[in-house]
Amino acid sequence: MTTNFFDVKDSRNLTMLVDFYELTMGNGYFFNDVANKTAYFDMFFRRVPDGGGYCIMSGVQQLIDYMSNLKFSKEDIDYLRSKNIFNENFLNYLENFKFCCDVWAVPEGYPVFPNEPLVTVKGPVVQAQFLETMILLTINHQTLIATKANRICRAANGRPVMEFGSRRAQGYDGAVYGARAAVIGGCSSTACTIAEEMFDIPVSGTMAHSWVQLFPSEYEAFKAWAETYPDNCTLLVDTYNVQKSGLPNAIKVFDEILKPRGLRPKGIRIDSGDITYLTNKCRKALDAAGYEDVKIIISNSLDEHIILDVLNQGAKIDGFGVGERLITARSEPVFGGVYKLAAIEENEEIIPKIKISENEEKITNPGFKKIYRIFDKASGKALADLLTLNDEVIDESKPLVIFDPIYTWKKKKLTNYFVKDLRIKIFDKGNVVYKSPKVTELRDLAKVETEKLWPEVLRFENPHNYYVDLSPNLWTLKQNLLQKLSDDYEGNN
Amino acid sequence: MTTNFFDVKDSRNLTMLVDFYELTMGNGYFFNDVANKTAYFDMFFRRVPDGGGYCIMSGVQQLIDYMSNLKFSKEDIDYLRSKNIFNENFLNYLENFKFCCDVWAVPEGYPVFPNEPLVTVKGPVVQAQFLETMILLTINHQTLIATKANRICRAANGRPVMEFGSRRAQGYDGAVYGARAAVIGGCSSTACTIAEEMFDIPVSGTMAHSWVQLFPSEYEAFKAWAETYPDNCTLLVDTYNVQKSGLPNAIKVFDEILKPRGLRPKGIRIDSGDITYLTNKCRKALDAAGYEDVKIIISNSLDEHIILDVLNQGAKIDGFGVGERLITARSEPVFGGVYKLAAIEENEEIIPKIKISENEEKITNPGFKKIYRIFDKASGKALADLLTLNDEVIDESKPLVIFDPIYTWKKKKLTNYFVKDLRIKIFDKGNVVYKSPKVTELRDLAKVETEKLWPEVLRFENPHNYYVDLSPNLWTLKQNLLQKLSDDYEGNN
Numbered sequence: 001m002t003t004n005f006f007d008v009k010d011s012r013n014l015t016m017l018v019d020f021y022e023l024t025m026g027n028g029y030f031f032n033d034v035a036n037k038t039a040y041f042d043m044f045f046r047r048v049p050d051g052g053g054y055c056i057m058s059g060v061q062q063l064i065d066y067m068s069n070l071k072f073s074k075e076d077i078d079y080l081r082s083k084n085i086f087n088e089n090f091l092n093y094l095e096n097f098k099f100c101c102d103v104w105a106v107p108e109g110y111p112v113f114p115n116e117p118l119v120t121v122k123g124p125v126v127q128a129q130f131l132e133t134m135i136l137l138t139i140n141h142q143t144l145i146a147t148k149a150n151r152i153c154r155a156a157n158g159r160p161v162m163e164f165g166s167r168r169a170q171g172y173d174g175a176v177y178g179a180r181a182a183v184i185g186g187c188s189s190t191a192c193t194i195a196e197e198m199f200d201i202p203v204s205g206t207m208a209h210s211w212v213q214l215f216p217s218e219y220e221a222f223k224a225w226a227e228t229y230p231d232n233c234t235l236l237v238d239t240y241n242v243q244k245s246g247l248p249n250a251i252k253v254f255d256e257i258l259k260p261r262g263l264r265p266k267g268i269r270i271d272s273g274d275i276t277y278l279t280n281k282c283r284k285a286l287d288a289a290g291y292e293d294v295k296i297i298i299s300n301s302l303d304e305h306i307i308l309d310v311l312n313q314g315a316k317i318d319g320f321g322v323g324e325r326l327i328t329a330r331s332e333p334v335f336g337g338v339y340k341l342a343a344i345e346e347n348e349e350i351i352p353k354i355k356i357s358e359n360e361e362k363i364t365n366p367g368f369k370k371i372y373r374i375f376d377k378a379s380g381k382a383l384a385d386l387l388t389l390n391d392e393v394i395d396e397s398k399p400l401v402i403f404d405p406i407y408t409w410k411k412k413k414l415t416n417y418f419v420k421d422l423r424i425k426i427f428d429k430g431n432v433v434y435k436s437p438k439v440t441e442l443r444d445l446a447k448v449e450t451e452k453l454w455p456e457v458l459r460f461e462n463p464h465n466y467y468v469d470l471s472p473n474l475w476t477l478k479q480n481l482l483q484k485l486s487d488d489y490e491g492n493n
Numbered sequence: 494m495t496t497n498f499f500d501v502k503d504s505r506n507l508t509m510l511v512d513f514y515e516l517t518m519g520n521g522y523f524f525n526d527v528a529n530k531t532a533y534f535d536m537f538f539r540r541v542p543d544g545g546g547y548c549i550m551s552g553v554q555q556l557i558d559y560m561s562n563l564k565f566s567k568e569d570i571d572y573l574r575s576k577n578i579f580n581e582n583f584l585n586y587l588e589n590f591k592f593c594c595d596v597w598a599v600p601e602g603y604p605v606f607p608n609e610p611l612v613t614v615k616g617p618v619v620q621a622q623f624l625e626t627m628i629l630l631t632i633n634h635q636t637l638i639a640t641k642a643n644r645i646c647r648a649a650n651g652r653p654v655m656e657f658g659s660r661r662a663q664g665y666d667g668a669v670y671g672a673r674a675a676v677i678g679g680c681s682s683t684a685c686t687i688a689e690e691m692f693d694i695p696v697s698g699t700m701a702h703s704w705v706q707l708f709p710s711e712y713e714a715f716k717a718w719a720e721t722y723p724d725n726c727t728l729l730v731d732t733y734n735v736q737k738s739g740l741p742n743a744i745k746v747f748d749e750i751l752k753p754r755g756l757r758p759k760g761i762r763i764d765s766g767d768i769t770y771l772t773n774k775c776r777k778a779l780d781a782a783g784y785e786d787v788k789i790i791i792s793n794s795l796d797e798h799i800i801l802d803v804l805n806q807g808a809k810i811d812g813f814g815v816g817e818r819l820i821t822a823r824s825e826p827v828f829g830g831v832y833k834l835a836a837i838e839e840n841e842e843i844i845p846k847i848k849i850s851e852n853e854e855k856i857t858n859p860g861f862k863k864i865y866r867i868f869d870k871a872s873g874k875a876l877a878d879l880l881t882l883n884d885e886v887i888d889e890s891k892p893l894v895i896f897d898p899i900y901t902w903k904k905k906k907l908t909n910y911f912v913k914d915l916r917i918k919i920f921d922k923g924n925v926v927y928k929s930p931k932v933t934e935l936r937d938l939a940k941v942e943t944e945k946l947w948p949e950v951l952r953f954e955n956p957h958n959y960y961v962d963l964s965p966n967l968w969t970l971k972q973n974l975l976q977k978l979s980d981d982y983e984g985n986n
Contacts, residue, residue: 012505016687017668019659021698023686028700028721034707041703079690085722125707132701136660137668144663166512167629168827170637171671173664175510175630193516194509197572205514207521208625210534210834213846214527214618228521229578240849244982273851324827333826334661334817341703353706356733358766489737 010198015070019133023080027090029126035093038345039125040368042117043135046361049147049332053463054111054453056150056446057118058181059142060426061108061436066134068432070099093126101127103427106371108436109184109445110422111453112143113385113468116371117342120423125344132339141174142181144335145327149185150446151460152322155304157311160188160319162204164299165327178327184442191321199439206269206297212239219249226257226265233258234267234297242270242278251289267295267318275300276315283316295319303331304460340364354481366481367474371422374400375452378416382452384467385422389474394419402469412467503691508563512626516573522619523583531838532618533861535610536628539854542640542825546956547604547946549643549939550611551674552635553919554601554929559627561925563592586619594620596920599864601929602677602938603915604946605636606878606961609864610835613916616923618837625832634667635674637828638820642678643939644953645815648797650804653681653812655697657792658820671820677935684814692932699762699790705732712742719750719758726751727760727790735763735771744782760788760811768793769808776809788812796824797953833857847974859974860967864915867893868945871909875945877960878915882967887912895962898971905960 029035048055072080072094080086080094101123106112119135121128153161163182169175179195189202196203207225215221218240226233235253237246247268254265268286270278279296286294298310299321307320324330343352343366352366368390374383384402386394394400396418404410426434436442456464470478522528541548565573565587573579573587594616599605612628614621646654656675662668672683673692682697683689689696700718708714711733719726728746730739740761747758761779763771772789779787791803792814800813817823836845836859845859861883867876877895879887887893889911897903919927929935949957963971 010505012503012665014665014687016690017659017665018686019657019684019698020686020689020696021684021700024698024722025700025704028704028718029707031721032717037707039703039707076690085725129701129703133660137662137665140661141664141667164512166510166626167832168633168829169630170663170821170826171634171666171669172505172507172510172630173666174634177664191512191514193511193513194507196513197509197569203513205512205517207514207518208622209848210532210622211518211521213834213848214522214530214532214837224525225521228524229517232578240978241982272855324829328663328821328826330827333663333821334823336661336817339660341706344707355702355706362765485733489734 010065013069013071013073014066014134015072016076017134017137018130022130022132024085025129026126027086029129030090030093031087035126036124038122039128039341040343040350041121041128041132041339042342042364042369043119043139043337043339044115044117045143045335045337046114047336048114049144049329049335050151051461051463052147052151053457053459053466054113054450055143056146056185056450057106057110057112057139057143058108058146058184059138059177060105062138062142062177063105063119063135064426064432064434064436066138067099067101067103067131067427070097072097098430099127099427100124100430101131101427102425102429104423105426106423107445109442110449111446113466115365115468116385116387117365117369117423118337120342120369122368136337136339140335140337142177142184143337144329144333145178145181146185146446147335148326148329149182149187150450151304152302152307152320152326153186154458155307155311155460156320159317161186162319162321163187163190163192163326164321165323166192168324169327174327180439182326183439184446186443186446187322188319201439206234207236209236209239209271212236218245219252222249222253223257226253230258230261230263233263233265234269234295235265236269236271237282238270238272242273243281247282247285251285251291254291254294255289265291265294267297269297269299269321271299275310275317276313279316280314297321299323301325308460342366343368352477352481354478354485356482356485363482365470365474366478369474372419373422374402374414374417374419376416377418380452381454382466383414383417384412384469386419386469386471387474388471389477392471392473402467404467405470405475408475503558506562506564506566507559507627508565509569510627510630511623515623515625517578518622519619520579520583522622523580523586528586528619529617531615532621532834533836533843534614534621534625534832535835535857535862536612536632536830536832537608537610538636538828538830539607540829541607542637542822542828543644544954544956545640545644546950546952546959547606547943548636549639549678549943550599550603550605550632550636551601551639551677552631552670553598555631555635555670556598556612556628557919557925557927557929559631560592560594560596560624560920563590565590591923592620592920593617593923594624594920595918595922597916598919599916600938602935603942604939606959608858608961609878609880610858610862610916611830613835613862615861629830629832633828633830635670635677636830637822637826638671638674639678639939640828641819641822642675642680643943644797645795645800645813645819646679647951648800648804648953649813652810654679655812655814656680656683656685656819657814658816659685661817662820667820673932675819676932677939679936679939680815681812694932699727700729702729702732702764705729711738712745715742715746716750719746723751723754723756726756726758727762727788728758729762729764730775731763731765735766736774740775740778744778744784747784747787748782758784758787760790762790762792762814764792768803768810769806772809773807790814792816794818801953835859836861845970845974847971847978849975849978856975858963858967859971862967865912866915867895867907867910867912869909870911873945874947875959876907876910877905877962879912879962879964880967881964882970885964885966895960897960898963898968901968
C-alpha cells in the first residue's frame with residue numbers, strides 16, 4: 001500500500017476537543033485586551049515511565065494535522081454562544097480563526113529526556129493557550145506508547161513484535177494511533193487493519209480460537225485453514241490442549257496438505273500455558289517432523305519483563321504478539337507531559353516567565369529555548385543535551401564545559417564533539433513547513449538514534465541519568481528569577 | 494444544550510477498525526462454505542478491576558452507532574484486494590455488506606458482574622465474528638472508565654467530581670468517550686468541551702496557572718478574571734504560594750470587585766501542596782472574611798484512595814477535579830472483556846460450544862443464554878444474578894433454589910422475590926431497535942441501580958462476591974460438554 005487514506009479515514013474536526021478553560025481564558029484575554037500579546041509555551045515531561053532512561057518522541061504528524069485544520073463550525077459558535085458567557089468579539093474571532101503561530105518540535109522517533117521542550121509554541125496568547133489540550137493529549141499518548149513499545153521490542157532482542165492490542169485499547173484512537181506509535185517504537189506490524197490503510201504500516205494476524213471451535217474438530221479446522229491459506233499458514237494450537245491435540249494436529253495437517261504441494265508452513269501460535277515448557281516441546285516436535293523453519297509465535301499478556309524472563313529461561317520463540325500491556329502501557333499508563341508559559345513579549349522584548357513550586361523538580365525552565373544534542377566525534381555517541389536560550393550558538397571548535405544544574409560543582413569539559421539542534425520548525429506563522437516521514441521510516445530513525453545512546457542509558461532498570469544541562473546563560477536567568485520571586489514573598493509578608 | 498452534535502462530530506467510518514484476523518477468518522468461512530452458519534457469541538469479563546465488587550456497563554450507544562454504520566468503501570475493498578489473499582466472492586460480500594445480526598446487551602448504567610454475557614450476537618458467523626474487535630474495544634474502554642469513575646464518585650461521598658483528564662487520556666476518543674463514561678459512572682461534569690456538544694453533558698472549567706503568570710501580578714490576574722466572570726468567579730490560588738499570596742489575593746479581589754456589586758464568588762481551586770492542611774487554612778480564612786459559601790475545589794492526581802484519605806483527615810473540600818487517574822483508570826488500565834463462541838446452529842438446532850482451558854476460571858458458559866437479576870421483594874435489594882438458557886422462564890410464585898456452580902452443595906432457597914430479564918435487544922435482524930437514554934439519565938440510572946446492591950458488594954476493598962449462578966439446565970449442559978471433551982482427549986491419547 002502506498003496510498004495514504006488519512007483524509008478519508010480521519011476527517012473529524014477536533015477543534016472543539018479542548019478543555020473548557022482554554023475557552024474561558026481566551027474570552028478573558030479578549031476582555032482584558034491581552035489576546036494578541038505574544039506568548040511562548042513549552043511542552044515537556046518530568047520523568048520517564050517505568051523507570052526507563054529515555055522516551056521516544058511520537059505524535060508530531062497528528063499535531064500538524066490538528067493545527068492545520070483548526071476551524072470552528074457555525075454549530076460550534078452557536079453552541080458557545082448558548083453558554084451565555086462569551087463576548088461577541090471573542091466569538092467573531094473564533095468564527096474567523098486563522099492560525100498564525102510558530103511551532104517547533106523534536107521530530108518523531110528521537111530519544112528525548114525529562115525537562116526538554118519537546119514542543120514550543122510562539123504566538124498570540126489566545127492561540128498558544130488554546131493548543132494546550134491537544135498538544136498534551138497527542139504527544140502524551142503517542143510518546144507513552146512508542147516508549148513502551150521500544151522497551152518491549154528491545155526485550156525481544158531482534159525477534160519481531162506484533163502489536164495485537166486493539167480490543168483492549170482505551171478507545172478507538174487508542175487502538176489506531178496507538179498502533180502507529182507502537183510501530184515507531186519498534187513493532188514489526190499491527191493487527192489493526194485500519195492502521196495499515198491510514199499509515200501504511202504492515203498488518204498481520206492469524207486465527208482466533210473461535211475458528212477452531214466452529215468446526216467439528218480441531219483437525220478439520222486446521223485443514224480448512226491450510227486449504228484456505230496454503231502459502232501463509234500459521235495455526236493456533238492451544239484451543240484444546242497444545243501437546244495432546246494442537247501440535248499433533250498441526251503437524252498432521254502440514255504433512256497432509258502442504259507437504260504434497262511442496263509448500264512450507266509459516267508457524268504455530270500459542271496463546272496460553274507455560275511458555276518455556278510448551279515452546280521447547282513444540283520446537284522439538286516440529287524439528288523432528290522436519291519443520292525446523294516453522295516459527296513459534298507467543299501471545300499471552302506479554303510485556304518486556306515476561307519476554308526477558310522467558311528468553312532467559314531458554315524458551316524457543318521466534319516472534320511475539322503483544323496486546324493489552326503495550327497498547328495501554330499498563331505498567332504506567334499516564335505520560336505526564338505539561339504545557340507551561342515560558343515567556344511573553346513586551347515591546348518586542350522577550351520577558352521570561354517561570355512557574356515555581358514547593359516541589360523543586362516542578363520548577364520550569366524560563367525563556368525561549370533551544371535543545372542541543374552533543375555527540376562525541378570519535379564514537380558518535382550522544383554525550384549530553386544542553387538547553388540554551390534560543391539565540392545561543394555553540395562554537396564546536398572550542399571545549400565546552402557543562403555542569404549539573406543543581407550540584408553546579410559537578411562539571412564536565414567536552415572536546416572533540418559536535419552538536420545538533422534537536423528541534424525543527426513545524427509551523428511558520430501558521431503555515432506547515434514540515435511533514436513527518438513515513439511511519440516505517442520513523443521506526444528506522446528511532447533505531448538509529450537510540451543506538452547513539454550509551455548502553456548505560458538503555459538499561460531497563462536503574463539506567464544512567466542522561467545529562468540534560470542548562471547553558472550558563474539559561475542557568476543564570478533561572479536563578480535570578482527564582483531569587484526575585486523568593487524576595488517578593490518575603491517582602492509581601 | 495439539547496441538540497446532539499454526534500453526527501457532525503464523529504462521522505468517521507470505523508468499519509475497518511478490525512483485527513486483521515477477523516478478515517482472514519471471514520475469507521476462510523467463505524472458502525470453506527460456512528460463512529452463513531448461524532453463530533452465537535458472548536462478550537463478558539472475568540474480574541472486576543481494582544478488586545471492586547461490580548462494574549458499570551457503558552458503551553452500548555457507541556456499539557449501536559458502529560453497527561448501524563458498517564460499510565466498506567470502494568477504497569477499503571481496493572485496499573483489501575491489494576493484499577492478494579482475499580477471494581473475490583468474499584470481497585463482493587463486503588462491498589454489498591448488509592448487517593443482519595440480532596444483538597442483545599445489558600443497558601448502560603447497570604451494575605454488571607463477571608461471567609455475565611453483557612453482549613450477545615446471533616448471526617451468520619462471518620458477521621458475528623467480524624464484530625469482535627469493536628465490541629470489545631467499545632465496551633472494554635467505556636466500562637473500565639465508568640467503573641473507575643463510580644469508585645471515585647462514591648469516595649467523594651456526594652461532593653461533585655469533575656472529569657479533568659483530556660490532556661492525559663490515551664488518544665482523542667480516550668478523552669471524549671472517556672468523558673461520556675465518566676459521567677455515566679457519576680461525574681458531575683467534564684472539562685472536555687466537545688463532549689458537551691456531542692453528549693449534552695455539563696462542561697466546567699476555571700483557569701490555568703498560565704493565566705496568572707501572564708499578568709504582571711497574581712492580584713492583577715485575579716482582578717482581570719473577576720471582571721470577566723463576576724457571576725461565576727473561581728480563582729486558582731496556588732500559582733505562587735497559597736497562604737502567602739493566592740488566598741489573600743483572592744479574598745482581596747472578592748472584596749474589591751464582587752462585594753461592591755452584591756455578587757458572591759463561587760470558589761477557589763488548589764492544585765498542589767498538602768490538601769488537608771491547606772484546605773483547613775483556606776476554609777478558616779474564607780469563613781473569617783465572610784465567604785462561608787465559597788467552595789474549595791481540589792485537583793491534583795486524585796483517585797478514590799486519596800479522596801477517602803483526605804476526607805478522613807478532615808480536609809475541607811466541596812468538590813474534586815479528577816484527571817489522569819480517572820481518564821486512564823491508572824491503577825488498572827485494562828478491562829479484560831473477551832468475546833467467545835457460545836453456540837452454532839445446525840439444521841435449526843442450537844449446538845452449544847464451550848472453550849476449555851487449563852485455567853478453570855477461563856472455561857466459558859456454553860449456549861444461548863439469558864441473565865435474570867433476582868430482587869428481594871421486601872427490601873428491593875438485588876440478591877443474585879442467574880444465568881439460564883434463553884428459553885427458561887422463572888416462575889416467581891414458586892421458591893427458587895440457586896447454588897454455587899463450583900461448590901454445588903452451597904445452596905440458597907429464595908422466596909418473596911421478583912426477577913428482571915437484564916438484557917434488551919438492540920438489533921433485530923440488523924435493524925436498531927433501541928436507543929440509549931441521555932448520558933445524564935444513564936448517570937441517574939446507575940445511581941438507582943447501584944443502590945439496589947447490598948453495602949457489602951459496594952465496599953472498596955474485599956467486597957462480598959455477588960452471586961452469579963447457573964440454572965440447573967445450564968449447569969448440567971456445561972458439565973456434560975466438559976465431560977465429553979475430557980473423554981475425547983483420553984480417547985485420543
